[in-house]
Amino acid sequence: MSLAAEAFVSQMAAAEPWPENATLYQPLREHQILLSDCASSLAVQAYLRMCNLPVRVSCRANAEYMSPSGKVPFIHVGNQVVSELGPIVQFTKAKGHSLSDGLDDVQRAEMKAYMELVNNMLLTAELYIQWCDDTTSSEISRPRYSSPYSWPLNHILAYQKQWEVRRKMNAIGWAGKSLEQVYEDVSQCCQALSQRLGTQPYFFNKQPTELDALVFGHLFTILTTRLTSDELSEKIKSYSNLLSFCRRIEQTYFEEQDRDSQSGASHHSKGPSLI
Amino acid sequence: MAAPMELYCWRGDHGLPSVDVDCLTVLAYAKFAGAPLKVHKITNPWRSPTGILPALKTREEGSFSQPSKIIIQLRKQKYNADYDLSAKEGADTLAFVSLLEEKLLPALIYTQWVDAKNYVDATRRWYAENIPFPLNFLLPNRMHGRQLERLRLVRGDPALEPGEQLEKELYQDALECMTLLSQRLGSHKFFFGDSPSSLDAYVFGHLAPILKIKLPNNKLQQHINSLENLRQFCNNILVLYFPSESRELPTRKVSPQAEGGDFDNEPHKRRNQILSVLFAVGAMLGYAVLSGIITIKHTHAQLEEPHIEEEEDEEEEE
Numbered sequence: 001m002s003l004a005a006e007a008f009v010s011q012m013a014a015a016e017p018w019p020e021n022a023t024l025y026q027p028l029r030e031h032q033i034l035l036s037d038c039a040s041s042l043a044v045q046a047y048l049r050m051c052n053l054p055v056r057v058s059c060r061a062n063a064e065y066m067s068p069s070g071k072v073p074f075i076h077v078g079n080q081v082v083s084e085l086g087p088i089v090q091f092t093k094a095k096g097h098s099l100s101d102g103l104d105d106v107q108r109a110e111m112k113a114y115m116e117l118v119n120n121m122l123l124t125a126e127l128y129i130q131w132c133d134d135t136t137s138s139e140i141s142r143p144r145y146s147s148p149y150s151w152p153l154n155h156i157l158a159y160q161k162q163w164e165v166r167r168k169m170n171a172i173g174w175a176g177k178s179l180e181q182v183y184e185d186v187s188q189c190c191q192a193l194s195q196r197l198g199t200q201p202y203f204f205n206k207q208p209t210e211l212d213a214l215v216f217g218h219l220f221t222i223l224t225t226r227l228t229s230d231e232l233s234e235k236i237k238s239y240s241n242l243l244s245f246c247r248r249i250e251q252t253y254f255e256e257q258d259r260d261s262q263s264g265a266s267h268h269s270k271g272p273s274l275i
Numbered sequence: 276m277a278a279p280m281e282l283y284c285w286r287g288d289h290g291l292p293s294v295d296v297d298c299l300t301v302l303a304y305a306k307f308a309g310a311p312l313k314v315h316k317i318t319n320p321w322r323s324p325t326g327i328l329p330a331l332k333t334r335e336e337g338s339f340s341q342p343s344k345i346i347i348q349l350r351k352q353k354y355n356a357d358y359d360l361s362a363k364e365g366a367d368t369l370a371f372v373s374l375l376e377e378k379l380l381p382a383l384i385y386t387q388w389v390d391a392k393n394y395v396d397a398t399r400r401w402y403a404e405n406i407p408f409p410l411n412f413l414l415p416n417r418m419h420g421r422q423l424e425r426l427r428l429v430r431g432d433p434a435l436e437p438g439e440q441l442e443k444e445l446y447q448d449a450l451e452c453m454t455l456l457s458q459r460l461g462s463h464k465f466f467f468g469d470s471p472s473s474l475d476a477y478v479f480g481h482l483a484p485i486l487k488i489k490l491p492n493n494k495l496q497q498h499i500n501s502l503e504n505l506r507q508f509c510n511n512i513l514v515l516y517f518p519s520e521s522r523e524l525p526t527r528k529v530s531p532q533a534e535g536g537d538f539d540n541e542p543h544k545r546r547n548q549i550l551s552v553l554f555a556v557g558a559m560l561g562y563a564v565l566s567g568i569i570t571i572k573h574t575h576a577q578l579e580e581p582h583i584e585e586e587e588d589e590e591e592e593e
Binding site for chain 2: 069070071105106108109110112113114116117119120121164167168170171172173188189191192193195196198
């Protein structure tokens with residue numbers, strides 16, 4: 001969104017309260033959605049629940065194409081459409097709901113930096129594993145990504161997406177990494193997050209912020225997704241404070257509000273599960 | 276510990292030890308960690324062991340190219356500037372480096388390589404003047420294409436074109452990033468206490484080009500000049516760890532103050548102009564003589580004949 005449009009949208013957004021029929025769009029849960037998209041979507045859902053803003057989740061096969069920036073998830077609120085966590089946080093801030101108001105400057109700098117850490121390392125690693133690892137790509141990613149479409153469109157779209165992601169990996173220097181190195185990077189990232197979290201309930205002590213939502217989205221999805229190997233989720237399981245962090249957020253924000261009959265353990269799959 | 280390692284990087288200019296972000300990062304880290312490196316400042320990336328700069332060449336383990344790999348290699352050789360950091364500070368390092376790469380680097384790439392005026396007037400000119408013949412015709416354009424491609428892929432938009440809107444978005448992110456770094460640094464000398472670490476190397480590597488390289492369109496430079504502590508931070512590192520480079524700067528600054536880069540070129544320009552005019556005139560005259568348009572001997576003979584005729588007339592008259 002251009003700056004002028006953003007300012008205009010913020011003004012319009014501030015004028016109206018949060019409507020009841022706000023909707024979040026993501027790809028099909030059972031058959032289409034991939035690990036990285038699921039993580040982003042869960043992060044946004046967690047953030048909105050933390051802000052106490054009701055939103056309905058709607059699954060569409062063409063969610064990626066409907067989105068204004070080409071990335072999922074996106075929310076449709078009133079007559080505005082906003083995609084990705086960063087702009088959604090700004091949008092809700094314009095409406096007067098913010099989780100990070102209580103932070104001082106240094107803490108806000110750290111929060112933004114850690115959010116970029118998750119985007120830079122975890123999200124990129126997820127994309128790498130999904131599309132640059134041949135086994136995962138052929139067994140999971142390509143079939144799932146192209147499942148709503150018929151031949152030959154499914155092949156074309158799947159290979160196009162794979163090619164695009166591989167080129168991106170090339171440009172940022174990840175193409176030369178082996179799968180082992182990527183797992184190592186994920187481990188380092190989790191170690192950094194674990195260090196920062198320490199023994200506190202949330203990253204900035206008592207109140208959750210958008211960083212908590214983002215970390216929860218990614219970690220929970222990795223833990224509850226079955227890929228060709230379990231190594232990724234094993235890396236996270238080795239940090240007990242991250243596990244309890246995920247469980248805590250799940251219990252506080254997802255189970256209480258849903259009142260579903262789910263057990264407290266985050267090992268059971270909840271919501272999207274990739275086979 | 277082991278045999279001396281060699282580091283190949285881009286040459287420096289404008290008071291910096293190197294003009295490239297990654298090279299600056301690696302040079303700074305090497306100084307902070309006290310690693311004895313033999314530094315080769317070259318302008319031809321094809322001469323580096325891996326084909327790109329910066330490149331670290333070790334005797335036993337081959338060559339490495341990306342800053343993160345080079346720093347890991349230096350750490351393996353026990354040159355570790357992060358030895359004193361606590362685990363939390365190590366985590367903060369990873370986070371802030373990610374912040375730099377996601378928010379500041381795209382704007383840096385844009386301002387040096389994609390913004391049309393900056394690219395043509397400053398970046399391409401520098402690289403074309405400094406890369407040896409004949410690569411200086413080939414490489415700057417190729418680097419430009421690669422950087423534009425990288426920006427497109429990172430933003431996820433294959434049809435990205437340089438324009439005001441993109442510029443505003445990138446610069447907004449970059450300005451915010453610099454403000455955040457300034458807030459995090461506060462009034463400390465380095466990010467983690469009194470001795471520099473790898474985060475300081477990364478921040479220096481990204482901020483020093485913004486601070487020192489003069490570009491026609493320099494919104495980033497204006498912003499960083501308003502952040503006093505970041506400016507102090509960069510100048511501090513330059514003075515403490517790269518004193519030979521920063522000593523060059525005052526003498527260079529005095530002469531081109533009024534007219535910028537052109538003044539340096541002027542004496543040569545004038546001489547070149549005169550020489551080329553003389554050469555052209557000489558070539559034209561030579562061609563004229565050789566092809567018969569001007570004939571010097573004939574005019575000389577004509578001058579003599581009327582003189583003889585006059586004498587004959589005089590004689591006849593008498």
